[in-house]
Amino acid sequence: MSTPDNDVLLRVDNLVKYFPVKSSGYFQKKEFVHAVDGVSLSVRRGETFGIVGETGSGKSTLGRSIARLYDITAGSITFDGQEISQYSQRRMRPLRRQIQMVFQDPMGSLNPRRRVGSIIGDPFAIHGLATGAERKRRVQELMERVGLNPEHFNRFPAEFSGGQRQRIGVARALAFQPKLIICDEPVSALDVSIQAQVINLLADLQAEFGLTYIFIAHDLSVVRHVSNNVAVMYLGQLTEIAPADDLFTVARHPYTGALLSAVPLPDPDLSERREQIILVGDVPSPIAPPSGCRFHPRCPKAAPVCVSTIPVLEPKLGDKPAHVAACHLPMAQGENLADFHPTIAAAQRVIEGGGLLSGDEAEVSTVAAEALATSDTPQPEGRRQ
Amino acid sequence: MSSSPEVRGRHAVKPTATAGAGAGTAIMEPSPAAKKIEGRSPWRLALERLRKDRAAKIATGTIVVIVLCALLAPLIASWVGHGPNQLFVDTGLDEEGNPLAPSSTFFFGTDSNGRDLFIRVLYGARISLVVGVLATLISVALGTFFGLVAGYIGGVVDSLIARLIDVVLSIPFLVIAISIAYISHPGFWLVVFVVGVLAFTYPARIVRGQVMSLKEKEYVEAARALGAGPLRIMFIDLLPNVIAQVIVYGSLLIPLAIVSEASLSFLGVGIPPPTADWGSMINDASGYYQAGFWWYLLFPALALLITTLAFNILGDSVRDAMDPRGAGIYE
Known part of the structure; x- marks a missing residue:
């Protein structure tokens, strides 16, 4: 984890993210939640990097910090050779096309008052990539690619099942053909039978588009199934990083x-x-x-x-x-x-x-x-x- | 739902309105249209619920009649042959110069200047409706904008807007309104402006609170991950999610605006005479009521009461229709 490497798509060095705790009075000392506290890792192109940990270990914060949804407290994030940790939201905009997220709650991550076609069309609208009939065509292409009926683009998210909603989320993330997709517990909210479908979909897309995933989950068997490398997180820090098979045969850290x-x-x-x-x-x-x-x-x-x-x-x-x-x-x-x-x-x-x-x-x-x-x-x- | 007996009474008549569907209306409702494969928007669902609400039907009917009265006022005036500001010194006043009771010539009687009260009440509806709707549009637009900005951006901006709302709410409406009316010339647009601007606090608070909770939703994060800017998130992602509450609140603001306008006119700082206006008519009549000229006060007051009541009931039904679970704006 020291020399620059063309193979490395993402390198995170000593990433720190603290959240201020709402204090009751103005004169109280400021307290911080140490959500992510000095995390370093690197993700190679084309691999799936799993992050496991229990609830509150900071794995979601880590994912969102890498996607720069948060302003990070300290540390550096190098994505595809660019140091992005201090980029303003405006400077991040072009990079958003390359780093996408799939969220845990397939209901919460889709705007309930907007039609699916317009939700999946959002990436094109925001970056002015396609309009009108062209946008609709590309949205329907994406829907078809993730296994949704393209005829349903006029429906609302509530009219879909959990697995279908997660496919909508995947389609939206896929619109840019990003290099990195951060999957934040993408299957935790789904039934086991549906989990397999979504995981297989993610795997197919990875093979087809050469995607790199960061796969955040608390379900170890899922992580083992999909990941090349796995990092274990506890209280904002990494306790162990290993190739998936090694980790599951020879765990070194007692927490693992x-x-x-x-x-x-x-x-x-x-x-x-x-x-x-x-x-x-x-x-x-x-x-x-x-x-x-x-x-x-x-x-x-x-x-x-x-x-x-x-x-x-x-x-x-x-x-x-x-x-x-x-x-x-x-x-x-x-x-x-x-x-x-x-x-x-x-x-x-x-x-x-x-x-x-x-x-x-x-x-x-x-x-x-x-x-x-x-x-x-x-x-x-x-x-x- | 609500603990008000009035509201409960209204709900009690609901099943009869949807005869046959029985008490389980809430559960039964989606079934007739469920055959259709076409997805129905929340708006259409709300409209369907509204159509089944008898109170809403009566209120809407009343409002339609009032609007027709306002629209057709000149036509009715020319048909009757009495203008709204026409003085009937000879035929409209008795020997002592007092107003005349209702008759076949003057349906609602006359006022102290010998004008036809019926025609003036009709014309008064125009002012009330136009001021009510325009002022509500202003307060809803301002309130939604400030609420979105305060709720989404937060921080100093939020503190400033929230304190501004507190300040406006802490001073009684009439005190500010009368002060503003005094330092400038009273008139139609001033009334619209004062009533509209001062009432922005209510929708602003509602929207701000809503946005503060909505902005933590994952779909907002998803939009940010896609590179959406704050304006896009506020107006494309968040606005559709608060618009229902805004409409509900707006429909309840209309009667408030109508009453505010009437109050200002009653106090002599609203629509200047001789324009026919319910508020100023009630004020003129107040001196005559004790002397037995009951019609002078009754008809404008009744018009105001019926109008505000109809809008209030409709607003209430709109709230029920938009949010059938009953977690309404009153918490």
Whole structure:
């Protein structure tokens, strides 16, 4: 991840996105949700790059930041050789044709008061690419391409099923023939049978148009099926990046291990033999994330070093360079997480310093650690000032 | 839905209006047209619901009659042979110079100047309707624009517009209106302008609130991802989603504008005499009512009451038709 590479379509370096928290008074100290906190990754042309993580891990924010729907707080985004992280919305406009998004909620992402033909025609209208009969022809072409009846262009989104609506969303994203499509949980809202159809459609389109996907999902089996490389995200940071097959056979980060153990197995015997790791506690508040490794309050292998030092993403235990994990105590192959117990007590799992908001952070993390014992949600609000 | 007994009573008559469909009208409604494959827009659905509402029918009928009265006022005047400002000093006043009671010559009687009250009430409808509609158009256009801008752009712009709305709302309407009318010349356009501009706060608030929640929708993000600018998002993506509320609110603003205009005229800062106007007619009559000249006050007041009531009921029905789930503008 260092030298420039023609193969690399997108490179993200140390991307940071904080959201200000609405404070109740003017005199309160500003707080921020650390939605994405120092993420680096690179996506090669033509590949599908999966991003997994639980709800609130910042994976959607990461996707939207890459698409520059948000102004990012820090870091750089290099798309096709252009550094776009500081582009104004106006300068981004021509690039919008090359980076498109498919959204999770196929109802929410389609304007309920507009007809499907005009929704799919939007890309042409906004960039003045086609008008009148020409636009209609191209819209109907797109509808046909994604498996919709072109006769239905005069209907409203509510008249379609969930899967069809997602096809409309795909058709709209496809209108520009973009280089990169960021799919933000494109199938999470769909029935399993429909999921397969949409995934196959995406795969066909990738083969036909040479598309590159960033595929954001919380469903590991879907991600494994579609992705070449997978990044695992936890509390705004990447914990592990690996080729899909490697990740699913040799997970190095205990968080990845825990996630994988939650995937249902089709084979009941195998499922029986497998030890499921149930993580304790809730995800800590992203307003004041834990020091060191952000996973340490919930990690079965947590040790003092995890509290004091932020781990770096690097190959562990002789892995190839493509497989990196941010962990001080990576898991060896065949290791069972259930055998481990943290070598630090819950209340001592936090020390001063480290991280970005040292003082406050330590205080809140203590709360988080205490909360672990009582299985209560940490409430950082009101403890300031 | 609403807790008002009046509204409940109106809904109670609904099933009889759609005889045969029974109590399940709300569920049954789409079925007759469901045979058609053609997709129906939300507008057509609303129109169909409106057609089945008996109160809406009565209100619409009343409004049509009032509009016809206003349009045909010159024709009726020439037929009766009495102009709106014509003084019948000899035939229209008694020996002591007082107004005459309703008769076959003067259907609604005469006023203190010996003018035909019937013709003047008809002509008064023209002012009320035109001011009501024009002022509402102004307030709806201004309100929608400011609401969209404040809600979508947010930040300082939103703060400024929101404070402006607060300021306008915090000063009683009549106080501002009378002040403005005093420092400039009262007249038709001034009334339209004052009533229209001051009422922009209501639609502006509604639209602002709506837009603030709508702009978080994924379709707005999708539009931004496609490269749509703020103007396009505001007017092509968001406007169609607030227009229903705007129309509902606009239909309820018409009676408000009519009453505001009548109030200004009543206070002598509205439409200047001798133009026939319900507000100023009511004001003229107020001194005569105690003395037993009941018709002088009754007919203009009745005209005002019927007009505003009809518009209010229609507006209410429009709201029900546009939003059958009942999550109306009153929350």
